[in-house]
Amino acid sequence: MGRRQGVGIGFLGLAALAAAPPPQPPELAIHVGHLIDPERGLVDHDRLVVLRDGKIASVGAWGGHERSDALDWSARWVLPGLIDMHTHVADGFGSTNDPAEPLKHSAEATILKGAEAARIMLHSGFTTVRDVGVYRGLSDVALRDAIAAGQVEGPRMIVAGGYITISGGGGAVTGAPKGTVIGPEFRIGEAHTPAEARRRVRLLIDGGADFIKLIASGAVLAIGSEPGALELTPAMQQAACNEAKARGRYCIAHAHGAEAIKVAIRAGARTIEHASLIDDEGLMLAKQRGVWLDMDIFNGDWIEQVGTREGWPAEYLRKNRDTTDVQRQGFAKAVKLGVKLTFGTDAAVYPFGLGARQFAYMTRFGMVPMQAIAAATSEAAKALGQEGKLGSVRPGAAGDLVAVDADPVADIAALRCISDVVQAGRLVHRADAAQRCDRP
Known part of the structure; x- marks a missing residue:
């Protein structure tokens, strides 16, 4: 069919142009200053979030579990992707x-x-x-x-x-x-x-x-x-x-x-x-x-x-x-x-x-x-029928997180200024301060 042929050509073009994806990190630890949990409607502070195999493996207190290899988001507000x-x-x-x-x-x-x-x-x-x-x-x-x-x-x-x-x-x-x-x-x-x-x-x-x-x-x-x-x-x-x-x-x-x-x-x-x-x-x-x-x-x-x-x-x-x-x-x-x-x-x-x-x-x-x-x-x-699997910071959910520099619970406009994005346990975006906010 002409329709499927057209789509297929587009897919092959993408595949040819795309670089091989980076390998999935076995584990990513993040020191989170302020963790927004929309399911509970609460903000937890000074947390250690561990991502493994593309999912959230654990969420706990940072104190007593400090990790030298952790990504430092200690000054940031973090929420699900x-x-x-x-x-x-x-x-x-x-x-x-x-x-x-x-x-x-x-x-x-x-x-x-x-x-x-x-x-x-x-x-x-x-x-x-x-x-x-x-x-x-x-x-x-x-x-x-x-x-x-x-x-x-x-x-x-x-x-x-x-x-x-x-x-x-x-x-x-x-x-x-x-x-x-x-x-x-x-x-x-x-x-x-x-x-x-x-x-x-x-x-x-x-x-x-x-x-x-x-x-x-x-x-x-x-x-x-x-x-x-x-x-x-x-x-x-x-x-x-x-x-x-x-x-x-x-x-x-x-x-x-x-x-x-x-x-x-x-x-x-x-x-x-x-x-x-x-x-x-x-x-x-x-x-x-x-x-x-x-x-x-x-x-x-x-x-x-x-x-x-x-x-x-x-x-x-x-x-x-x-x-x-x-x-x-x-x-x-x-x-x-x-x-x-x-x-x-x-x-x-x-x-x-x-x-x-x-x-x-x-x-x-x-x-x-x-x-x-x-x-x-x-x-x-x-x-989407994905409760607890997407849009969540509970263990077992997809390892999707975004970080911002200000508290969106106090000022929702903070979500226009994304500093970091993690998707499926991989850091996919880190913005310089001048590039974090969308255009005025």
């Missing part, structure tokens, strides 16, 4: 003023751009990402596998493979000049009936997808698609979620509109992405069903400022204005009601590496800093 639950790393390119941007990049160029985006994400403290859809089908699978094999530097990736969407919907490439041929690799998940939705789910899972992404409503950054409109019918969403479950996977739903959110929750979606126009009924339904909301409340400001300056389509800007403030109000309501919330930013809408800016928005709209940290660590791990 961050998890961004809503990214588009594998697409590689960011949003532009061209709605048909995905068509301008070959399979090889796309995956190489994705590799650079992955490196940036890792170095900014995100050791795990959920990549929630690509336009060129299955390119995310190739990038995930290259990272897992040690051929590309990047975060642990959980990927969707593509989108279940209607033709011309929120997950389709729209806005191309009349007569443009959009190849099948860009339409891997298009469906119009429940039976088609089931077939597309099987195709994505057979291609390596870890979960299924439904485009339940229209989108902000798509021509001809309205965020408040229901796009996938209830029957299609139910069929897709049932098929995913039968194949040992789960579904999530891009859903801005109030009705689309409720349909997706009833169909069995595990997380609702964006949830911009959620109403009180939707909030209570999410709480009752134990569904996580993954609300990207930072990037509306980026779209307004940069999109206006760079001449993004007027339709994009109008829909962004219609959803930004109301989404933040919904987020604040969700916090008060105790609805489960994770950390998802829609990385690619804004430049990769700036995702930690969202933390300040989460505290501005109702969370305390420890809640925001948990949303990007222990709570995200629960939504």
Whole structure:
């Protein structure tokens, strides 16, 4: 198939260019000054953390167990590696003023751009990402596998493979000049009936997808698609979620509109992405069903400022204005009601590496800093079905840690300044003081 051939070529290109990964250290000991445990909501001081075989082997007091070979983080605040639950790393390119941007990049160029985006994400403290859809089908699978094999530097990736969407919907490439041929690799998940939705789910899972992404409503950054409109019918969403479950996977739903959110929750979606126009009924339904909301409340400001300056389509800007403030109000309501919330930013809408800016928005709209940290660590791990394995500092968890120079529990903005990153027990990033913070 042409689609798989394109992805395969990209993977081989990455493998050829990548250097052999460094050997896994048998053990890494770290003297931690302040260890943030989001599962317990506590900060422990003067700790010795030992990582072995890529996992946390032990956490204990430093006093009486001093080790001369320990990495010195005694002046730093340390927390589990961050998890961004809503990214588009594998697409590689960011949003532009061209709605048909995905068509301008070959399979090889796309995956190489994705590799650079992955490196940036890792170095900014995100050791795990959920990549929630690509336009060129299955390119995310190739990038995930290259990272897992040690051929590309990047975060642990959980990927969707593509989108279940209607033709011309929120997950389709729209806005191309009349007569443009959009190849099948860009339409891997298009469906119009429940039976088609089931077939597309099987195709994505057979291609390596870890979960299924439904485009339940229209989108902000798509021509001809309205965020408040229901796009996938209830029957299609139910069929897709049932098929995913039968194949040992789960579904999530891009859903801005109030009705689309409720349909997706009833169909069995595990997380609702964006949830911009959620109403009180939707909030209570999410709480009752134990569904996580993954609300990207930072990037509306980026779209307004940069999109206006760079001449993004007027339709994009109008829909962004219609959803930004109301989404933040919904987020604040969700916090008060105790609805489960994770950390998802829609990385690619804004430049990769700036995702930690969202933390300040989460505290501005109702969370305390420890809640925001948990949303990007222990709570995200629960939504991934990886409780205690990711986003945790307990023994047996993945050896993923990030260090910052100031206390993020006192000032969440400290997470914009990452000094060191350890992934799977290996030090993968150490920044000079001048390079620690993202751009102002």
